[in-house]
Amino acid sequence: MNILLTSVxxxxxxxxxxxSAVASLNGKVHAANSIETYALQQADEHVITPEIYSEAYIPFLLDYCQSNQITIIISLFDIDLPILAKNKVLFKQSGxxxxxxxxxxxxxxNDKWRTYQFLVGHNINTPQTYIxxxxxxxxxxxNTLTYPVIIKPRWGMGSIGIYKxxxxxxxxxxxxxxKNEINSSYLRFESAADSNAxxxxxxxxxxxxxxEVINDLEKNYITTFCKQKLAMRSGETDQAITIENRKLSAIGKALSSSLGHIGIxxxxxxxxxxxYFVLELNARFGGQYPFSHLAGANIPKQIVDWCIGQKTNKDLTTITVNILCSKDIKPVKL
Structure with a gap:
């Protein structure tokens, strides 16, 4: 089994x-990105792709997968997701x-206004929001709303354009x-869909x-990993501790059944x-996943097992609570 990770x-x-997940299957991990990064070089094979919004992007990925016997694609970036989702059938036709x-x-x-409407419509607590x-x-x-308030992009990623x-x-x-930051960043592509951005x-x-709400590949609920975040940097979790929290777990189960996502x-x-109030949803591996992995989970291995027809393994989908983890900064030479 060969896997392609896009937008690494x-x-x-x-x-x-x-x-590690495909090692026992003699598989390779290929990594793709539109610019050179250290993460690319850590894969067995890597490739520089056209930009996501380029008309050449999907044909390039399809040709690369066919040439390298890749059977699984997983994206790690929000903007990549709708384009890949739209073309799932095209890739499926090539196995x-x-x-x-x-x-x-x-x-x-991806659309935080639709996120808000979805959460309100399913009686899941979320901060009061206006478009x-x-x-x-x-x-x-x-006085229906009080200061301070948060101003942020409707289609936002990381900490771009978020102010109080x-x-x-x-x-x-x-x-x-x-508005100016949206127009001068890659967020302008998503935001072009609606003037209320x-x-x-x-x-x-x-x-x-x-x-992190875990569903299997058939959208069945498996479990929820809960953490308290202790430090953040540019919208990413820098330090967190795994916890047991019944209310957060209940929110996870409610999201699973009402949203019907695949994977994580x-x-x-x-x-x-x-x-507890849900702030946003990301249908991908997020910046907090390493803390779950270090606490005992192994969702990459579980996804690989599901793909080859194996059942859910509790050992791969369980975390130990009270595990404190932190990310590090490591300079590297490209």
Whole structure:
């Protein structure tokens, strides 16, 4: 079994996890990215691709997979997901399985306004959110919403364009700043789909939590991994401790059944008055996964096992609680 990981970015640890997962099958892990990165070099084979939004991207991937006997594709980047989901059937016709949720699921996760509507529609707590600046200001004027508020891109990744406004003057200035940042970054491609590309959101100031909801490849619920985040950097989890939390686990199970994703769903949560609020959804391996892996889980191996027809292995889908983990920074020469 040969696997292609697309848009690997800096996630060299996931390359290593998947290499270990296919080792017993004499498989290789191929890595793809549109620019050279250290993570690319850690794969058995690697390739530089056209940019994701290029018309040449999907034909390039298809030709590469056919030439290298690749049977599984897994993406590690939000923007890659809807394009791969849209082309799942095309790859399937060549015997290549794209492990990605349905496009309808990806659209809900990538579009934070649709995320908000989805969560509200399924009675899952989420911060109060507005897509209209005028509506947000009206809510602030009648105390339905209070300062500080968060301004962020509707189609956002990482920490690009996320700001906190403490008053009306800052709200106007930062709203325009976010608009400019969207237009000058790769977020402009997603945001071109709708003129309402900025959200104003209730700011819940609390400890941060993360959950990873695990479904099998048939969308059946398996488990939820829970963590308390202790340090963040540029939207990524830098330090976390694994925990047992019944309320967070219940949210995970509710997300599984209502969303119907495939594989792993990464979600950030906040706590207010003893209740937990879902902040966002990412239908892919997220920055918190290494902490689950170090605490005993092995979702890359479980995905490989599912792909060859094996059943869910509890040893691969269980974490030990109270495991404290931290990421490091390591300079490398490309």
């Amino acid at each position: 970015g800096r996630r060299s640890y996931l390359v290593e996890y998947f290499k 290549i399985e794209v492990i990605v949720s349905d496009k309808s699921v990806i659209d809900i996760c 209209s600046l005028n509506d947000a200001i009206a809510a602030l004027n009648n 406004a403490d008053n009306i003057e800052e709200l106007h200035v930062l709203y325009n700043k976010v 900025i959200l104003i959101q209730e700011c819940i100031q609390s400890d941060e939590y993360g959950i 769903l990464d979600s950030d949560c906040l706590e207010k008055n003893g209740e």
